[in-house]
Amino acid sequence: MREQSGRVEAIDVLSGCDHSASVRCGDCRLSGICLPLALDTDDVDQLDRIIQRGRPLRREAHLFREGDAFNAVFAVRSGALKAYRTTRGGQEQVTGFYLPGEIVGLDGIAENRHISAAVALETSAICEIPFSELERLSDTLPTVRRRLMQVISKELNVEQELISLLGKNSSRQRIAALLLSLSRRNARRRLSATRLRLPMPRGDISNYLGLTVETVSRTFTKMQQDGIVRVNNKDVEILDMDALSAEFTAN
Amino acid sequence: MREQSGRVEAIDVLSGCDHSASVRCGDCRLSGICLPLALDTDDVDQLDRIIQRGRPLRREAHLFREGDAFNAVFAVRSGALKAYRTTRGGQEQVTGFYLPGEIVGLDGIAENRHISAAVALETSAICEIPFSELERLSDTLPTVRRRLMQVISKELNVEQELISLLGKNSSRQRIAALLLSLSRRNARRRLSATRLRLPMPRGDISNYLGLTVETVSRTFTKMQQDGIVRVNNKDVEILDMDALSAEFTAN
DNA sequence: CGCCTGTTTGACTCGCGTCAATGAAAGTGG
DNA sequence: CCACTTTCATTGACGCGAGTCAAACAGGCG
CATH class of the missing domain: 1.10.10.10 (Winged helix-like DNA-binding domain superfamily/Winged helix DNA-binding domain)
Incomplete structure (x- = not known):
């Protein structure tokens, strides 16, 4: 499930970006940006243990769909995603774009299933952070708990900006x-x-x-x-x- | 700081609503609705201990303003509030309305200060829930922690609905x-x-x-x-x- | 009673959506 | 590698929904 570090990273030919799955959080060049979830370096090791690095997601591939069980949040390592939901009328509403270093999938916490979908706009490398593990980590590490809350609340603020933008x-x-x-x-x-x-x-x-x-x-x-x-x-x-x-x- | 229960509740003459400050959470007729924060009845007592019941807030009075230190979240017992933020252009953007049984003030978590303001639309009774206490409670009671997360995430979903509404x-x-x-x-x-x-x-x-x-x-x-x-x-x-x-x- | 604030209604304007066509780019198969 | 198809982006002509400006009309409160 977790590979050893120190490997030479493969470079994805399609985008010229690093989509490799073999970097530890501490070594990841996105660390410090990617995971505001655990800024405390002592905690990074523990976070590192629960993170899963999947295969690169190709364009149009879904990370999760509306209604999917909520099991994890995701950190974007490279590429880009969009989140959207489908309205009663059946049309799509894009609710956000997610770039490297950002966290997607927080929408699922309330209902324990995702109320929006996330899809890759181009080939993307994603780190999966199982939420149950994160919660357990959150039990013992107050700093992780606070970070998590802050990340969620930050998302709230971003959405309020958008509301303001769309309104006026x-x-x-x-x-x-x-x-x-x-x-x-x-x-x-x-x-x-x-x-x-x-x-x-x-x-x-x-x-x-x-x-x-x-x-x-x-x-x-x-x-x-x-x-x-x-x-x-x-x-x-x-x-x-x-x-x-x-x-x-x-x- | 906390009054005994069993008192006859004063009826606010202005709105014909109950704005009294002397009800325990368990006795409050909003319990079960008001505080999705702690549905587990065993936990209500503990929640009860940290909640402060202030004087009724009169129309136009602010519960908090943009930039205020974030110390607490608030449960609306009666009346109604609106939340708004001021854009760079100096105009007001209303971001939500809060009715009895709803929680206002979650916007402050990310920055540890409020990024929106909340003001009473009419005379309202508010329960103040000090956030530090809530976090402490959250340390020992996983159900409270999960609830809290859910309440925040719920707010996310409500805002996404609004985004969709304003967009299309x-x-x-x-x-x-x-x-x-x-x-x-x-x-x-x-x-x-x-x-x-x-x-x-x-x-x-x-x-x-x-x-x-x-x-x-x-x-x-x-x-x-x-x-x-x-x-x-x-x-x-x-x-x-x-x-x-x-x-x-x-x- | 008369001010003040909030609501309704009307006339006019304009930004953005709609419909339609063209053009550019990217992906597909021989 | 080059036609062919498909998707995406741009541009134009036109109409409508919602904003703006302005005035009349409550209602609440001193």
């Missing part, structure tokens, strides 16, 4: 907010804050932001004409960060 | 969803599912639903013309529950 803002402001969010999360991983790759198709962006694909496309075009960003398909370069922030500050 | 739905669907939500929550308290009193002004409704007061008003009027509801200021009667549900099912 124009298409331009919504797009600006998303780009800024992605930029910030990129920077957090020590990547460029100005050059982004959008791992999700336009349809997911529009769905997430409560717009249509056409409006998203038009808004990108207009922002490009205004010299704020340069958009080429999935690649985005932020040319004027201040202007982009200003857009959003009307929020 | 027409004014009519949004209003329908709110009315259905209030109806369900009324029923949960063993009150009428068809006769509601809206404790919040139109401005708060519109803000919450991402609409304007005018649109809310017009939508009420139209729904009344269609024979689905009867609206008289803060009083709403649902005449055709099926039709109302059907409105929303387009969601």
Whole structure:
């Protein structure tokens, strides 16, 4: 179930990213970012023991679906996921995007089964953290317990931001907010804050932001004409960060 | 700090509701509804010991504000509250309404300070549950810990519903969803599912639903013309529950 | 009684959704 | 490696739902 460390990591040819399953948490280059769940280095070893590293998840593959039993939360090591739920009307509502270093699957805690689904947007490496183990760990390690609570509560705050965004803002402001969010999360991983790759198709962006694909496309075009960003398909370069922030500050 | 039970409860003249501060959790007529935090009756006594019952909160009075230190969560005993946050642009975004039996203040866990504010919509009785005590209790009682986690995660789910609502739905669907939500929550308290009193002004409704007061008003009027509801200021009667549900099912 | 705040209603405007067509990119099979 | 298909993104023309501005109308409270 758990491999030894020290191995040379395989590089996934498809994305040029590291999707290997053979790194211990302490050695993982995402440690410190990936697992806010246990910042205390003493606790990392214990966390390390309960974490399962699965095979890379290919594009379109589901990590879990709506209604699935809730057994674990997942840390994204590489790639990207989206979470969505299906409304009574049968349409999909994207509720979030998850990038390396982020935790997905917290939605299942309340009902003990997942109320949303998570699917890979591209080939992704995922660490599975069995929740029962996490709870047991949580029994003995107060710091883990608090972290866990904080991660959940953090998710609450992110969702409130989105509520605010969807409630009041124009298409331009919504797009600006998303780009800024992605930029910030990129920077957090020590990547460029100005050059982004959008791992999700336009349809997911529009769905997430409560717009249509056409409006998203038009808004990108207009922002490009205004010299704020340069958009080429999935690649985005932020040319004027201040202007982009200003857009959003009307929020 | 804690009063003895057995006292005759004072009836608040303003609302005709019970806002007294002298009921033990076990005797409280909201027990079982109010505190999903501790459903296990054995645990109620212990929970009882840490709960503080404050004076009734008058309309417009804040329970906490954005940035306040996070010390406690609060159970609504009577009345109603709204939670809101202020966006960079300085406008208010209502993030939720809290009715008797519901828990408000969970937003503070992540940052250890509140990121939203809570204010009384009418005179309300509140039980304060010091979080440090709750955590201590949580250390020894796994059922309390799990409950707490579930309550938080439940909040996540409610917010996701709202995200979905704001992302995709027409004014009519949004209003329908709110009315259905209030109806369900009324029923949960063993009150009428068809006769509601809206404790919040139109401005708060519109803000919450991402609409304007005018649109809310017009939508009420139209729904009344269609024979689905009867609206008289803060009083709403649902005449055709099926039709109302059907409105929303387009969601 | 008259102020103040909240609600309703109407007329007008505009941003975004809808429908439709074109264009670009990626995946498939010979 | 190159046609073929399929999916995704962009652009344009048009209409509608909800926002804006403005005014009339309660209701609650001093």
